Amino acid sequence: MIYCGIDWAEKHHDVVLIDESGQLLAKRRITDDAAGYQVLLDLLAEHEDTQDEPIPVAIETNRGLLVAVLRTGARQVYAINPLAAARYRDRHSVSRKKSDLGDALVLANILRTDQYAHRPLPDDSEQARAVAVLARAQQDATWNRQQVGNQLRSLLREYYPAALAAFAHWKNGLCRPEALALLKAAPTPADAARLTRPQIAAALRRAGRQRGIEAETERLREIFRAEWAHHPPLVEKALGRQMLALLAQLEAACTAVDDLAHAVEEAFLQHKDAEIILSFPGLGTQLGARVLAELGDDRNRFADARGLKAYARSSPIARASGKKSSITRRRIKNDRLNHAGYLWVFSALRASPGAMARYRHRREACGDWHASALRNVFNSLIGQLHHCLQHDKVFDEPAAFPAPNAPRRLPDPDSPRPISATAPKFAPQRSDLRLLCLCDSH
Incomplete structure (x- = not known):
């Protein structure tokens, strides 16, 4: 058995091949171009890399x-x-030395010794990878717009509070086309106070408003002409120029979000799993595409629903040492999937x-806090999604x-909850209930 480790960099990559005993078979530095990739493939072919028995490769990235x-x-x-990889490096050298070739050797030895403990990249289809690229780009553009x-x-709060008061009445505020058009027409409070009714109406029409x-x-004219504090004229004009620069970035970010949203919708609806994902309550086109982007369509990626729940950070984690044990929430997770799940649960509740x-x-009978109850619902939904995808069923x-077979009697919300004798009055005693509910949730 032969294993390959690659330490990647921006301009070159170090490649190491070892056998099952850890003996070094080959090492090579390749360039980051088509010629270098061909050298790598030839090197793997020289060491019996075939279509039926390919050489596994370890690398510290999943892109490129x-x-x-x-x-x-x-x-x-x-x-x-x-x-x-940094923890494995200490196994091979206690002197803390580091080199590109040594890192490639460490990666190859990780596969040689602990290949079973690591997961290969999922075998997703080309269409699923395209959805992942577009959904992540749209999510990044949304965060950038925010x-x-x-x-x-x-910046507007520092010198132009009239604009914030005028746009607070609108949904999405500064991101609306009307707000962008008015800020372009009047970058300073003095310019806004001089706007006439036809100029304001023309700006609204240019932004697409029809009713x-x-x-x-009239509302905007009253706000702009009200009494507001002002900076000196030269300072106010300079702040207006700074605002126009930020306004151009915001307008470009809004355009990018809209364009990517259309691309995500077009690509997601063509995927075979779109019907199953959209059948779940709370999942629309954009949010469903984000979920598909992180799950992929490789049915063998997760052995069971528990692995997916741990990947999404919805399942709790147990820590035990001696006589002490605790059940807490996970911290290592897929941030994008966890963020999508948070939005998913809010929509699913309605x-x-x-x-x-x-x-x-979970809130009333088990005594969970709001975040814990949301995680429990997300834990159930993500497990059901795994089942539906595995069996090609809709929700x-x-x-x-x-x-339930019998109606469950919930406690009166106005009645006080049982409090431990040793616990403070504001902390309900719910540790035993939490343990029972966690077991019931699995």
């Missing part, structure tokens, strides 16, 4: 052209976490009576949240 070349065929590529919008809001223009024009009933049960509300 190098990974795309390695994933051709049936070759297994293992994306090793850099933190895990960041630029916060910067613009902070209620006269009423909005769309699914069973999800709302489960949330109420079924009665099967997902069956009605």
Whole structure:
């Protein structure tokens, strides 16, 4: 058995091949271009790399052209976490020395000794990878838009509070086309105070508004002409120039979000799993695409629903040492999937009576806090999604949240909860209930 480790960099990559005893077979430094990739493939072919028995490869990234070349065929590529690789490095050398060749050797030895403990990159289809690229890009663009919008809001608060008061009445505030058009027409409070009714109405029409223009024009004109504090004229003009620069970034971010949203919808609806994902309460096109992007369509990626729940950080984790034991929430997770799950649960509570009933049960009967109850509902939904994807079934509300045989009597919300004699008055004694509910949730 032969194992390959690659330490990647921006301009070159170090490649190491070892056998099952740890003996070094070959080492090579290749360039980051098509010629270098061909040298790597030739090196693997020289050491009996075939389509039926490919050489597994360990590398510290899961993206890029190098990974795309390695994933051709049936070759297994293992994306090793850099933190895990750093811990393995201490096993081979206590002097803390480090080199690119040594890191490649460490990665190869990880596969030689602990290949079973690491997961290869999923064998997702080309369409699923395209959805992942677009969904993650749209999510990054949304976060970038929020960041630029916060910067613009902070700047307007310093010298242009009339704009914030005028746009607070609108949904999405500064990101609306009307707000962008008015800020372009009047970058300073003095310019806004001089705007006439026809100028305000023309700006609203340019932004695409068709109804209620006269009423909005009067409201905006009253706000802009009210009494506000001002900076000196030169300082105010300079702040206006700074605002226009941020405004251009915000406008570009809004355009990117809209364009990527259309691309995500088009790609996601063509995927074979779209019907199953959209059948779940609370999952729309954009949020469903984000879930598909992180789960992929490789049915063998997770051995069971427990692995997926741990990957999404919805299942609890037990820590035991001697006589002490505790059950806490996970911290290592897929951040994108966990963020999508948080939004998913909020929408599912309104769309699914069973999800709302489960949330109420966790809050009232089990004594969970709001975040714990949401995680429990997400834990149930993500497990049901795994089952439906494995068996090609759509979501079924009665099967997902069956009605109990007997009506469960919930405690009166106005009655006080039992309090431990040693615990403070504001801390309910619910540790035993939490343990029982966690076991019931699995």
